[in-house]
Amino acid sequence: MNIIVVGLSHKTANVEIRERIAFSPSQIEKPLRELVGLDGIIEGVIVSTCNRVEIYATTRDIAGGIARIKRFMADYHHIPLESLEQHLYNYHSEAAIRHVFRVASSLDSMIVGEPQILGQIKTSYGYAAEYKSSGIILNRFLHKAFSVAKRVRTETKIASSAVSVAFAAVELAKKILGNLSDKTVMLIGAGEMCELAAKHFLNSGAKGIMVTNRTFERAERLAEEFGGEAVRFEELFEHLHRADIVLSSTGAPHCIIGPKDAEEVIKKRRFKPVFFIDIAVPRDIDPKVDDVENAYLFTVDHLQEIVQANLAQRSLEAEKAEEIIDQEIGQFHKWLSTLEVTPTIVALRSRFDEIRRSELEKTVSNWKDLPPDAEKRLEALTMAMMNKLLHVPTSVLKKAGQGGRVDLYVDAMRQLFELESIQHDDQELELEE
Amino acid sequence: MIQIFFYLTFALYGCATVAYLAYLVRTTTAVEIWANRLVMAGFVTHLLSTIHRFSSSGHLPITNMHESLSFFALAIVGAFILFERKYKVTILGAFIIPIALLLVVSSSAFPSAIRELNPALKSNWLWIHTIMAFISYAMFTIAFGAAVIYLIQQYFLKKKRLGALFQKLPSLNTLDDINYRCLTIGFPLLTIAIITGAIWAEKAWGTYWSWDPKETWSLITWFIFAALLHSRLTTGWRGKRASLLTIAGFLIMIFTFIGVNLWLPGLHAYK
Numbered sequence: 001m002n003i004i005v006v007g008l009s010h011k012t013a014n015v016e017i018r019e020r021i022a023f024s025p026s027q028i029e030k031p032l033r034e035l036v037g038l039d040g041i042i043e044g045v046i047v048s049t050c051n052r053v054e055i056y057a058t059t060r061d062i063a064g065g066i067a068r069i070k071r072f073m074a075d076y077h078h079i080p081l082e083s084l085e086q087h088l089y090n091y092h093s094e095a096a097i098r099h100v101f102r103v104a105s106s107l108d109s110m111i112v113g114e115p116q117i118l119g120q121i122k123t124s125y126g127y128a129a130e131y132k133s134s135g136i137i138l139n140r141f142l143h144k145a146f147s148v149a150k151r152v153r154t155e156t157k158i159a160s161s162a163v164s165v166a167f168a169a170v171e172l173a174k175k176i177l178g179n180l181s182d183k184t185v186m187l188i189g190a191g192e193m194c195e196l197a198a199k200h201f202l203n204s205g206a207k208g209i210m211v212t213n214r215t216f217e218r219a220e221r222l223a224e225e226f227g228g229e230a231v232r233f234e235e236l237f238e239h240l241h242r243a244d245i246v247l248s249s250t251g252a253p254h255c256i257i258g259p260k261d262a263e264e265v266i267k268k269r270r271f272k273p274v275f276f277i278d279i280a281v282p283r284d285i286d287p288k289v290d291d292v293e294n295a296y297l298f299t300v301d302h303l304q305e306i307v308q309a310n311l312a313q314r315s316l317e318a319e320k321a322e323e324i325i326d327q328e329i330g331q332f333h334k335w336l337s338t339l340e341v342t343p344t345i346v347a348l349r350s351r352f353d354e355i356r357r358s359e360l361e362k363t364v365s366n367w368k369d370l371p372p373d374a375e376k377r378l379e380a381l382t383m384a385m386m387n388k389l390l391h392v393p394t395s396v397l398k399k400a401g402q403g404g405r406v407d408l409y410v411d412a413m414r415q416l417f418e419l420e421s422i423q424h425d426d427q428e429l430e431l432e433e
Numbered sequence: 434m435i436q437i438f439f440y441l442t443f444a445l446y447g448c449a450t451v452a453y454l455a456y457l458v459r460t461t462t463a464v465e466i467w468a469n470r471l472v473m474a475g476f477v478t479h480l481l482s483t484i485h486r487f488s489s490s491g492h493l494p495i496t497n498m499h500e501s502l503s504f505f506a507l508a509i510v511g512a513f514i515l516f517e518r519k520y521k522v523t524i525l526g527a528f529i530i531p532i533a534l535l536l537v538v539s540s541s542a543f544p545s546a547i548r549e550l551n552p553a554l555k556s557n558w559l560w561i562h563t564i565m566a567f568i569s570y571a572m573f574t575i576a577f578g579a580a581v582i583y584l585i586q587q588y589f590l591k592k593k594r595l596g597a598l599f600q601k602l603p604s605l606n607t608l609d610d611i612n613y614r615c616l617t618i619g620f621p622l623l624t625i626a627i628i629t630g631a632i633w634a635e636k637a638w639g640t641y642w643s644w645d646p647k648e649t650w651s652l653i654t655w656f657i658f659a660a661l662l663h664s665r666l667t668t669g670w671r672g673k674r675a676s677l678l679t680i681a682g683f684l685i686m687i688f689t690f691i692g693v694n695l696w697l698p699g700l701h702a703y704k
Binding site: 154155161172174175176177178179269270271272273290293294296298302305306309 | 461462586590591593595596599600604605606607610668669670671672673674
């Protein structure tokens, strides 16, 4: 049995294509049913997010399976396959396992380490489980992918650092001020980055926000938007001491807060620290403010540096994550291989048992004056013979399952004993461990 | 027999120190759990060792250098465990537990034989006076650890060097909270220790205050922490200044405790 992956992502297709090929979660039942109805496709899961659309499936026929899934994706969305094909990638066997582990661990994401993707795959898998399009192998496979993702998250620091300037500012504020829930933000001026940072602070629990602007109306409008308080620009210094976090981005040609001002403000605050963030160019806050005790001044460049360092850290952590994935692939692959062997052994046994029973029945029914315990003895005798005969081939097969030549043995066994119809489900559950 | 727990404590604090320092380098939950377990185990054996000594000697084991150093370490580790729980500052262990280890190591350098209790110490005042003093010492030690980390964090912030160590150490706010909390617990206890000491002195030696070196230096320690508490409450002093004063107070406190006993002859010098 082989696992195959067919799909496209932000790396191979632009948003227009991704939108056209997406499967809406509210109507996922139909494509799932059609998918597992495809010739040669046994199990299937559809993952559809704004950055990727992928189909995971199991099949005995890798090339055929991949081709049929590609055709299915094109037909389902009424797109000619020729125009879609250039955006599609496909993986099978070990590469497919690696790909899904990497996706779940957020190593393939646009922002490496972002946590949403795992939840999205879990939801997609939930639909597949609900509509029974996934079976033993994909169930096990995706659960494994979830546990790998969890391992990656706990054993590496891939998702632990801020990778945007606004978020870095929040993280830094927490390092200085501790819990933000009783902290107030002062927003001086306006500007996209400033407002974004203010939003982040409020989302992180900051208590309140004051907004000031040279045009008071503008301050009022922003204050309303944030649910804060508008302050007249001329009265800035009457209110500044109430702010724990000062975000500044005015178009002023010279500094509006100097070290003297900062000193006064901090004294007025009884030396409670202030986190100044200067986003303006030219600068709004005199660099000397940073020399004032309990004042901590950071510019956009400083924050940018933090982000760069965090990104570098993430790629370093990503390497560790790849190592974890390497280990886990080996384990899962091994399990998948024994899965091939076990049904063969089961089929072999049932073939032998079938012959044994029918022969036994023939003998017993034609035997007149059967001694009372003969049937039991015959049963035991034939069972013992069958077990002895099967013992060596079974153990050889099992051993092959752990090595690399499984296909060869399984194939030979099938042909020699004509084992075509293989019962899957019940026996494999025992292999969960 | 009496020494088994002591040596076990020794070993456990040693391992805990290694674990906390490892935690500083490699911050993982596994290391954190082990460091905390080791220090907890060390605290338990230390407590057993102290209780054992108490029951076999019949008096509080703080009557010579060996016992007092060990008792000081016990109080520090106990205080650390409480603060670690409350403020979730495992990393503080990397700064505090080595001090406890050092104290236990140096305590073993002094003769550990149980001696007949000095008649002047046979009093119930011994309990309250010394236990108060030791808990306040432990508080100031925790405050010292927090102050050192505060200065490190502030240095990183001012120099914009926000590397891995900066990320691992607690926020300035938490460190300042710890400093303040230690001060508000430690200072009243030190005050009680000095007052009960004076009352006891009047009963034992016939005078409340005899300007014995221990008394003088304790008073200096008391004044430093009083000044710190005062300026914290009135002008809102905090951060760097508070940290520097805490460190100064701690160093004088250590001198009061160890230096005076060893180098300055006086009524309190119980070697």
